[in-house]
Amino acid sequence: MKPLTITSQLEVFDSVEEVSEEIQSLMQQAVEVRDNAYAPYSNFKVGAAILLDNEEIVVGSNQENASYPSGLCAERTAIFSAGAIYPDSKIRKIAISAKSMKHIVDSPVPPCGACRQALVEYEIKQSEPIELYFMGEKGKVIRSKSVSEILPLVFDSTCL
Numbered sequence: 001m002k003p004l005t006i007t008s009q010l011e012v013f014d015s016v017e018e019v020s021e022e023i024q025s026l027m028q029q030a031v032e033v034r035d036n037a038y039a040p041y042s043n044f045k046v047g048a049a050i051l052l053d054n055e056e057i058v059v060g061s062n063q064e065n066a067s068y069p070s071g072l073c074a075e076r077t078a079i080f081s082a083g084a085i086y087p088d089s090k091i092r093k094i095a096i097s098a099k100s101m102k103h104i105v106d107s108p109v110p111p112c113g114a115c116r117q118a119l120v121e122y123e124i125k126q127s128e129p130i131e132l133y134f135m136g137e138k139g140k141v142i143r144s145k146s147v148s149e150i151l152p153l154v155f156d157s158t159c160l
Helices: 021-034 074-085 113-126
Strands: 011-013 044-052 057-061 091-100 131-135 141-144
Touching: 021 044, 021 057, 021 074, 021 091, 021 131, 044 074, 057 074, 074 091, 074 113, 091 113
Parallel strands: 091 131
Antiparallel strands: 011 141, 044 057, 044 091, 131 141
């Protein structure tokens, strides 16, 4: 047996005011679209805003369904929309914000596993990293220089 050590280095900002104006603006769009989430079952709203290389911004919010597997997270709603509307554009940055209707979310909320897999697929497709910023409704912001930093053992086409 040989040990396998996996490390990721993320950056933590104490508040959204510490990130660049570009990221503050992108995060503000994630916050605004978060309020459009349809989350009557979980009462947990998420918004995502994606900055493309053509300077377009595509947003998405989580959309639930009484049949839970039929819903879709904000990150996948946004990235699938970006892929459909701008198929030749590369994704540069994604901002994500989450809010509970039951309590204050003051810790950063990362994408779920399914969203990480979907996001890394686009990173592989474009052969360039996608910067990821995520937060709760207030407080710290975490930055990952690449989606693969938060999903280090990627399932990709080489596994097939």
